[in-house]
Amino acid sequence: MVALTRRVPWVALMLALACSTAPPADWNDDAGEWWGDEYEGISDDADLEDAASRSRRMGASLDVLVDPDAAEGEQALRSLGASLRTEHSGARYRETRGGRAGAVEVFDEGPLQHLAIGFVRPSVGEGAILADARELGTPSARALSSAGVVRATPSSSRWGSVLGSGATISIAKTQASVAAWRPHDDDTTWTVWSGLERRFSRTRVGAAAGWTRRQPERDAASLTVVHALRSAIVCAEAGWAGGALAYAARAAAGDTWYAAFTGGGAGPATPTAARRGDRRTALVERRDRIGGVSTRVIGSTVVRRDGIEEDRQHRIEARVQSDIDDHARVDTSVRFVERATTELTSPLSQGHDERRGEWRARASLRTTERPSSSTSVEHQFRIDAVRERSSLGLAGTWRGKLRHGPVDVALEASAWGLEPGQTGYLGAGGLPGSGSFTTVSGGGSRLSCLVRGRFGAHVPRGRMGPQRFRRRNGSGRCLAPLVECRIAFDSRAYPLVACRLQGRGG
Amino acid sequence: MLAFAAADAGARIDFPSVADRTVGIRAGADGFGPEAPWSVETGDVELFGIAGLRVAGVRARGRMGAVPAGVSLAQLSSPVGTESRAEAELGYRPGVRWLCLARTGIEIVSITGAPAEQAVLAGFYSRAEAGRITAIADVDVISRADAREIEVEIGVVGRIGSASIIATTHFDGHAVASAGIAVVSRFAGRLALLAGYDDGTETIRGAAVVSLSRWRVGVGVFQHAVLGVSQGVTLTWSR
Numbered sequence: 001m002v003a004l005t006r007r008v009p010w011v012a013l014m015l016a017l018a019c020s021t022a023p024p025a026d027w028n029d030d031a032g033e034w035w036g037d038e039y040e041g042i043s044d045d046a047d048l049e050d051a052a053s054r055s056r057r058m059g060a061s062l063d064v065l066v067d068p069d070a071a072e073g074e075q076a077l078r079s080l081g082a083s084l085r086t087e088h089s090g091a092r093y094r095e096t097r098g099g100r101a102g103a104v105e106v107f108d109e110g111p112l113q114h115l116a117i118g119f120v121r122p123s124v125g126e127g128a129i130l131a132d133a134r135e136l137g138t139p140s141a142r143a144l145s146s147a148g149v150v151r152a153t154p155s156s157s158r159w160g161s162v163l164g165s166g167a168t169i170s171i172a173k174t175q176a177s178v179a180a181w182r183p184h185d186d187d188t189t190w191t192v193w194s195g196l197e198r199r200f201s202r203t204r205v206g207a208a209a210g211w212t213r214r215q216p217e218r219d220a221a222s223l224t225v226v227h228a229l230r231s232a233i234v235c236a237e238a239g240w241a242g243g244a245l246a247y248a249a250r251a252a253a254g255d256t257w258y259a260a261f262t263g264g265g266a267g268p269a270t271p272t273a274a275r276r277g278d279r280r281t282a283l284v285e286r287r288d289r290i291g292g293v294s295t296r297v298i299g300s301t302v303v304r305r306d307g308i309e310e311d312r313q314h315r316i317e318a319r320v321q322s323d324i325d326d327h328a329r330v331d332t333s334v335r336f337v338e339r340a341t342t343e344l345t346s347p348l349s350q351g352h353d354e355r356r357g358e359w360r361a362r363a364s365l366r367t368t369e370r371p372s373s374s375t376s377v378e379h380q381f382r383i384d385a386v387r388e389r390s391s392l393g394l395a396g397t398w399r400g401k402l403r404h405g406p407v408d409v410a411l412e413a414s415a416w417g418l419e420p421g422q423t424g425y426l427g428a429g430g431l432p433g434s435g436s437f438t439t440v441s442g443g444g445s446r447l448s449c450l451v452r453g454r455f456g457a458h459v460p461r462g463r464m465g466p467q468r469f470r471r472r473n474g475s476g477r478c479l480a481p482l483v484e485c486r487i488a489f490d491s492r493a494y495p496l497v498a499c500r501l502q503g504r505g506g
Numbered sequence: 507m508l509a510f511a512a513a514d515a516g517a518r519i520d521f522p523s524v525a526d527r528t529v530g531i532r533a534g535a536d537g538f539g540p541e542a543p544w545s546v547e548t549g550d551v552e553l554f555g556i557a558g559l560r561v562a563g564v565r566a567r568g569r570m571g572a573v574p575a576g577v578s579l580a581q582l583s584s585p586v587g588t589e590s591r592a593e594a595e596l597g598y599r600p601g602v603r604w605l606c607l608a609r610t611g612i613e614i615v616s617i618t619g620a621p622a623e624q625a626v627l628a629g630f631y632s633r634a635e636a637g638r639i640t641a642i643a644d645v646d647v648i649s650r651a652d653a654r655e656i657e658v659e660i661g662v663v664g665r666i667g668s669a670s671i672i673a674t675t676h677f678d679g680h681a682v683a684s685a686g687i688a689v690v691s692r693f694a695g696r697l698a699l700l701a702g703y704d705d706g707t708e709t710i711r712g713a714a715v716v717s718l719s720r721w722r723v724g725v726g727v728f729q730h731a732v733l734g735v736s737q738g739v740t741l742t743w744s745r
Contacts, residue, residue: 327603328636365641365662367634371600379604379634381641381660383675394683396660396675398643400606400632411630413645415658417683443681445656447647491656 059085062501078496081156094156099184101161103154113170119161120152122179124193124208125224126237127262128248149195149206149224150177158184164191173199177208189214195222202228218242258285279304292323312340327368334361358388375404386422393418395440397426408452415445448490455483543569544745551738554730558585561738572600574607587617593627607631613648625650638665655679668692676706700726709736720744 065079080095088109093102103118124130152166164181175197182190195208204226211219220241227234232253239246248262262281283300296319304311317335324330336359344351364382371377377400384395395416402409416424424440440446484500548564563580574597582589593611611627628647633640642661647654661674670690677683684706692698700713713726722742729735 324637324639328634328639330639365634365636365639367604367636367641369601369604369634371604377604379632379641379643381634381643381662383660394675394677394685396658396677396683398632398645398658398660400643413630413643413656413658415656415677415679415683417677417681443679445658445677445679447645447656491654 058087059083060501063498064500065496065498067496083156090154092154092156099158101156101158103156105154111169111171113168113175114152115165115167116152116154117165118163119155119158120164120166120179120181121155121161122150122152122164122166122181122191122193124150124195124210125206125222125239126235126248126250126260128237128246129220129222129239129241130193130210149175149197149208149222150179150193152179152181175199175206197224257287259283294321295319296321308344310342310344312338312342314338329366330363331366332361332363335359356388358386360387361385375402377402384416384424386418386424388422389419391419391422393422393424395424395426406454408450410450410452412448412450413446414440414448416440417443446491448488450486450488452484452486454485545742546744547740547742549738549740551726551736553736554734555736556584556734558583569599572598574599574605587615587620589613589615591627593629595629595631597631603635605631605633623650639663640665672702674704682706708732 061081061083063079063081064077066076067074067078068076070076075097077095078097081093083092084090089104089106091102091104094100101119103116103120105117106112106115108114122130150166150168152164155161162181163184164179166177166179166181168175168177170176177195177197178193180190180192182188189212191210191212193208193210195206197204197206204224206224206226208222208224209220210222211217218241220239222237222239224235224237226236232251235248235250237248239248248260250260252258260281260283262279280303281301283298285296285298288295297317298319299316300313301315302311302313315335315337317333319331319333321332322330336357338355338357340353340355342351342353362382362384364380367379369377369379379401380397380399382397382399384397386393386395393416395414395418397412397414399410399412414426416426418424418441420442422441426438426440426446486498486500488496488498490496544567546564546566549562551561553559553561561580561582563578565576565578567574567576569575574595576595578591578593578595580591591611591613593609595607595609597605597607599605607630609627609629609631613625613627614622615625616622626649628649630643630645632643640663642659642663644659644661646657646659648657656679658677658679659674661672663673664671668691672686672688672690674686675683676686684704686702686704686706688700688702688711690698690700696717698715698717700711700715702711703709704711707730709728709730711726711728713724715722715724720743722740722744724740724742725738726740727735727737
């Protein structure tokens with residue numbers, strides 16, 4: 001009875017939202033698009049860093065994720081997230097049961113190109129010495145625009161981030177950067193990096209130096225060169241850390257092919273120093289588009305040595321995306337991964353060698369239908385297959401979304417038959433702050449429903465909402481408010497309620 | 507029931523009968539096609555040559571504009587008891603590209619010498635057309651007193667001329683996932699033949715359907731390597 005009473009306000013809110021007439025907002029929670037350890041890397045900030053905070057437009061958002069059926073003594077609040085973006089500044093904050101994280105940033109303010117304070121993800125050059133910790137499991141090709149000597153990217157997640165600050169000042173063709181940080185749980189290990197970068201006509205040259213205060217103290221240096229050709233760009237970095245050399249190279253030609261190589265000690269943000277032969281990676285990617293068919297082939301290899309152990313991971317993946325017509329699309333992918341671990345206790349011993357292969361394949365069909373101007377229906381039919389340890393596991397997912405006016409209803413049914421050692425990946429349901437995916441194993445099924453209602457104005461691509469929802473801020477720009485509420489029922493995770501207050505300005 | 511799949515190259519898997527659940531085959535006629543706004547079908551299947559083990563059912567379907575509806579009754583009879591199922595379904599079909607159906611019903615299992623067990627059924631069916639491909643999802647939720655089962659079936663039908671290839675995957679919600687494949691070919695608009703294999707039930711299927719005016723007669727045979735041969739006949743009247 002108490003639980004029922006607690007839900008009454010939400011039901012009343014949903015009824016109120018159903019009566020409003022705002023057009024549907026973009027709904028980008030493409031559940032089921034992940035293999036968990038996807039090539040792009042795990043983007044656990046994707047839910048929070050919505051369009052309001054990613055774009056340079058003004059915007060603000062507040063996300064609250066509540067578990068109404070939280071157990072006695074358990075916190076009902078699962079996630080609280082907030083982000084604010086003005087023309088030259090931004091802030092983000094996220095609180096979960098795992099902790100709090102947030103950062104403030106200022107950008108493009110006079111000579112100050114970028115300043116970030118709080119939880120940041122530092123990186124240097126091409127990642128030969130210092131790379132984003134989230135990229136360590138899988139090689140990841142960076143965006144070309146991210147070339148720079150020392151970068152401190154703000155984060156609202158504790159995973160892969162450190163506590164510190166970074167700033168970049170740009171004067172004419174010269175750019176100076178400085179960053180300092182420490183781990184969350186260690187206030188004695190500070191790391192400081194500074195860098196200088198100079199742009200020429202088609203070339204950019206940068207140098208950086210870093211120092212870590214811990215026992216033993218370590219220092220490192222890096223030299224980065226970026227050169228643009230007619231239709232390609234080539235980047236290279238050579239580094240020195242702790243007496244070892246490290247290097248990284250990257251090349252890209254248009255959208256057709258892409259390659260990146262890293263050798264030496266690309267390591268997490270802390271500690272900063274590399275060890276000899278720590279990690280070597282290579283990544284090659286090729287994209288093609290022939291008519292309505294897009295293909296993408298990715299091959300990568302990672303070798304990591306630690307004392308007498310050596311881990312190797314080789315991966316090749318092919319994706320094909322084909323448009324059947326204007327309303328339907330087929331996606332197919334296949335990926336093969338081989339992991340090998342070698343342990344050589346002495347040069348004379350035979351050692352221990354363990355190899356494990358796994359392949360995954362998936363096929364999905366997406367369709368879109370618009371029965372009327374205010375109604376649209378989307379479907380996804382998806383089959384996933386995984387083969388590991390000589391047995392085949394399957395998972396099937398159907399997902400349907402019905403959008404009518406301000407209300408969206410999504411229904412998803414998944415079932416899987418996997419071996420105990422196999423892992424399948426399912427979408428998490430599209431609630432902000434709930435994560436991108438969930439893992440399953442063994443056999444089981446899940447039925448989930450997500451209802452989303454909006455109240456206020458939606459701003460699709462630079463167009464402001466109805467006049468009655470507008471308000472003027474100090475600079476005369478519009479800020480369109482948007483209140484959004486999502487209620488999810490999951491046969492495995494039970495009900496969750498998420499509420500988002502969001503506004504975007506032109 | 508399998509025979510209806512051959513009659514309709516779309517090979518719908520929308521006949522939620524006891525027979526489907528027992529033999530693991532989900533195949534039926536598309537009673538909501540533009541050519542048949544109303545239909546009544548009845549079927550009888552003898553299972554594995556065991557005396558007294560058979561499935562019989564009847565289903566009526568209709569369509570009022572974009573809203574299809576239907577009811578179905580089916581019973582599995584065996585020497586040790588019966589399993590009866592009644593379902594009603596209501597759907598929405600705004601055009602030719604998409605159809606959804608929600609269904610609810612009740613299932614009663616009576617075994618000699620034991621109290622009858624009752625289960626509440628709910629389900630959802632969705633079918634989307636994309637060019638020469640039809641994708642189908644069928645979700646069954648069976649709520650019993652002590653547990654709830656969710657079964658999911660996803661099927662894809664690809665059409666090449668007068669032939670169709672049907673691939674289905676069935677998940678029983680525990681740890682079993684099975685796949686099936688079938689080929690349907692139609693001749694002269696009145697005769698259709700189906701041949702297929704289902705990995706989950708380990709059965710080889712074969713069916714033939716003859717359409718005459720408003721009547722359609724189908725016969726189907728499926729063989730299990732251990733349990734033996736099952737055979738059935740269905741009769742459909744539509745207008």
